[in-house]
Amino acid sequence: MRFALIIWASLMLVLQPASAAQGAEAIRWDDLMPAGERAPLPLFGHAGGAFDLDAPPQTLDFRTNLSLSGRKIRLSGFAVPLDLAGDKVRRFLLVPYYGACIHLPPPPANQIVDVTLAKAQRLGDGTRPIVVEGTIWSEQTATALASVAYVIRDGDIR
Secondary structure, eight states: OHHHHHHHHHHHHHHSOHHHHTTOEEOOGGGGSOGGGOOOOOOTTEETTEEOTTSOOOOOOOOOOGGGTTEEEEEEEEEEEEEEETTEEEEEEEESSTTBTTTBOOOOGGGOEEEEEEEEEEOOSSSSOEEEEEEEEEEEEEOSSOEEEEEEEEEEEO
16 A cells, blocks of 8 residues: 555656646636735626626726736636737737637736747637746736736746
């Protein structure tokens, strides 16, 4: 039994994802909001379970969770490409739900991350979530699609 436990623990260390070994912390979208202001993601024009695109968006405060700045994180979401080169992308907006910034109004700035990858990578068709890993910074930026409150530079898609 003891030998089996040692083998299992050794395998877990070897098979452990590189991100966990490097200390990336998995976070959720509500972690991007200041601790005292966490709330469910806003639903734009939400009425009884259906979207009304003519309704004004509900908004949240654009303030950020400054305790995240400089930390290596892992966050899943949907990519909205900003810099395409063929089928690869180097820069994109990471958003919490499909269609944000393109088919629906953008989420609040503190629910969007401007990601620049260390090297261009394929994203797929954009309908499936991706996992981004990198060091996050609270930094206001603006793109043609949305105002952004966080950036990740030299990120990676896992």
